[in-house]
Amino acid sequence: MAFMLYTDKKMQNPADTRLTFNGVGNLDVVLYFGSNQSDEVLSPETDAQIILKPVNLIKKWQPNKYYDYGNIIEPSTPNGYIYQCIGSGRTDSKEPRWWVDLGGTGKIGSAWFKVLGEAFRHTDIKISLTQAGLDSAVGGEGIELGAQLQGGRAIPVYMRASNTTGDIRNDFTDACRGLATNSTITTTTNVYAD
Incomplete structure (x- = not known):
């Protein structure tokens, strides 16, 4: 090793x-x-x-990317929060306006994400x-x-x-x-x- x-x-x-x-x-x-x-x-x-x-190991959001259930991302311009994919799918070509209400969910393309909380x-x-x-x-x-x-x-x-x-x-x-x-x-x- x-x-x-x-x-x-x-x-x-x-x-x-x-x-x-x-x-x-x-x-x-x-x-x-x-x-x-x-x-x-x-x-x-x-x-x-x-x-x-x-x-930092957090991956940045990407357009037209397939995300699996459980993947954690942050916006391409970090806002201090992290988001977890809760419904696998492909994102849109345009980045959304990110929400910050804890536990709040949103659909981006065919993928669903929820706010986990503030990022370390x-x-x-x-x-x-x-x-x-x-x-x-x-x-x-x-x-x-x-x-x-x-x-x-x-x-x-x-x-x-x-x-x-x-x-x-x-x-x-x-x-x-x-x-x-x-x-x-x-x-x-x-x-x-x-």
Whole structure:
């Protein structure tokens, strides 16, 4: 495997599951970044450091596009709200005037959408290399993991998602936010046995 996030220190369980957080308050999670292959080395492609940061995964509305039940989108010009497809179909060629009443539904072409609520903002996601560091971390900012990482060692990454409204802001079917590194290169070191 390559460098990625895991749910355990031994790096046996990739963190490929989605978190759903629809309550009011904070959700703290610890994940582990690394590679379980000790001969792999991760280096930044152009930057001085490997940086892990929150990223937007919400797809923008597109004209004449088929949407499946459960897909989550935002308007092409974001209005702060996310919409979930509740009736599969193809959208019109012209973007609608988006509504923001929570739970409100509307038909766009042959597809039906409902307002899930406010979208998570970058500032709603904090990450740190320590649990205590979450209290002073700046929402949406990345963390430096080093100039080079050797596989076989897990780096704990603490994440805090904050939801002040209690609106549904994520879903198992379509993640709205994620974590990603800057551009990196993975190489393999030569291991010789005598």
